[in-house]
Amino acid sequence: MRVTLGTSTYNEAVDWLFKVRRLGPDRTLEPIDRLVGLLGNPQKKFRSIHVTGTNGKGSTSAMIASILRAAGYSVGLFTSPHLDCFTERIVVDGEEISEGTIVRLVSKIRPLIEKLDEEPERVRPLFFDIVTALAFEYFAERKIDFAVLEVGMGGRLDATNVIQPLISIITNISLEHTQVLGDTILKIAYEKAGIIKPNSVLVTATQDDAVYALFKETCQRLNTEIYRVGKEISFRKIDSDLKGQSFIVAGL
Helix, strand or coil: CCCCCCCCCHHHHHHHHHHCCCCCCCCCCHHHHHHHHHCCCHHHHCEEEEEECCCCHHHHHHHHHHHHHHCCCCEEEECCCCCCCHHHHEEECCEECCHHHHHHHHHHHHHHHHHHHHCCCCCCCCHHHHHHHHHHHHHHHHCCCEEEEECCCCCCCCHHHHCCCCEEEECCCCCCCHHHHCCCHHHHHHHHHHHCCCCCEEEECCCCHHHHHHHHHHHHHHCCEEEEECCCEEEEEEEEECCEEEEEEECC
């Protein structure tokens, strides 16, 4: 059923988004591919860093964005889910996307969704496809230097996986979303490894040797470098409080 709610206000725009289906019968990148194609592939207009893992991917993404900003770059940060307000998901240089911008971009994207819905093959983007495309479009408009993108779930078939990142990061692997990603650690690791791209770099903090072996084999096949926290990279925490944390990193 097509959703055709108006988007003249922020509440209406967000209400329309949350009425879109969360999960489809088949997991595929085709809907997000089609949608970003209609938008002119905004994800190709900035450099990106892709982060997945069972735990720590949100905080890792936030730290990377903070470090890049401190180095003088303009940085977009895409995370999910939000805690209080939808605008928390999309941030540029520490500032959340405005409610007015959400309204404008939803008004731009909604006709494209309806266009896809009317096609014979009925390619229907899901909620996270639309939110991801919206973030890409906003980051492209802001002409950021880097986007730090947190995977929503898994990796291989996550909507964020239409990017070609400079670096992929997999924090760690444990059992999660087993009904979708698989019922063993290695099955889940395979899904996470789907964000590894050819001729690129992977950084991982996994301490599971079988998982690391899977990542290493994937990187060798794709001619991609792999670095492991605790081996090629080490760190020492200096201090932490509610305002932040200090640490020393040695390695690359």
